[in-house]
Amino acid sequence: MSRQIERIDPAKSAMIVVDMQNDFVAQGAPLESAAARAMVPKLAEALQACRDYGIKVIYTAHVHRHDGSDLGPHRTNIAGRTVLLDGTPGTEIYPELTPQPGEHIIKKHRYSAFFGTDLDMILRQWGVETVIISGTTTENCCQATARDAMFRNYRVAFLSDATATRDYPDLGFGPMPNAEVHRATLVILAASTGHVMSVVDMKQRIVRSEARAAE
Template identity: 60%
Template sequence: MGLKINQINPEKTALLVVDMQNDFVAAGAPLGTAMGQEMLPRLKQVLEFSRSKGISVIYTAHVHRRDGSDAGLFGEIYPPIAEGACLIDGTPGAEIYPEVAPLENEPVIKKHRYSAFFGTDLDIILRGKGIETVVIVGLTTEDCCFAAARDAMYRGYKVAFLSDVTGTYDYKDIGFGMVPAAEVHRVFLTVLGGSTAHVMTAEDFIQKVEDTVSVERV
């Protein structure tokens, strides 16, 4: 049960770096998550490796207009968005965290919903590059990363979801008890692994690319 990816061809693979923005990652950020900070060393490693192997690197940024006209129900779900305190396009908080910022030639897909495919040109870019496998890293496991993984799978892309380069935050008690970030992460990795993606570590990903490249050279 579940999708299995045995080979990862760099020329047909895109690394999708989801919402590693200051408003999610920086210390004291309105929507900050400790897991976002904790994963940074591994994300840097994955970025450096991917770039060295010619894997396409694409970023996403969840942003809204200052007047809230594109926020939809997010204003009701997240008070900081309703207050205009975060994720406002063009503000420092909406920018990619400097330690993992995109290179000049790496596109940033601006989106207004969880999924990087909803209302964007991401699918056009991926197909134009001949991409077959999408590797998901970033924030948050259960929302934007999960939505991107599902929508990628729906469109026929194989999805590698990196378990130690994704993360989330604690969920408050709404009647079923508080759920710590680690538990949210564990459950959604299990769901993804059984229904949508090949869940693997950064080390697994790197090894699969190296093995594929080695086979192709023979």
């Protein structure tokens, strides 16, 4: 199956907004990504285009139970279990990207939105063949979701300017600024997983259905 996507059919596509939650996006948040907050307008533009064309939108939220029973390897990553706690304001979608009525939020406990969730069931019920990936972080939850989508035979459109990450500290191999992490991930995904494209490119590839064209 070719990774290149020439046409995006609204009736067979869905946009996945990955983890654009207050704990990641809000200024001063515990897991803040300034780059994710900076790309909010571009993501909002992509959302509006998808909604205008009738492409279904589905959100994910990375959450954990208050007793830590679903943390697994995240036990060391989420210090003190004070962030990403299910039901707290930090896990809510960033206000500028609030889901519209009828748009689902998939709660997940690992990077991939497919792992341990009913996302695949929903997408197949909708007849989705192409998923459009946006959100944060590029190299973790967005990439994991894109890879799992590809493993399940979905075509993957990965939005280069509606995904973002954060700086990495030196953990033995030197630090990496967020722009370098982001670019490296895009290069890898383009070579192995899906069609990496800008929001403008995505909009140009959407094919308006005859039914919507007549509206």
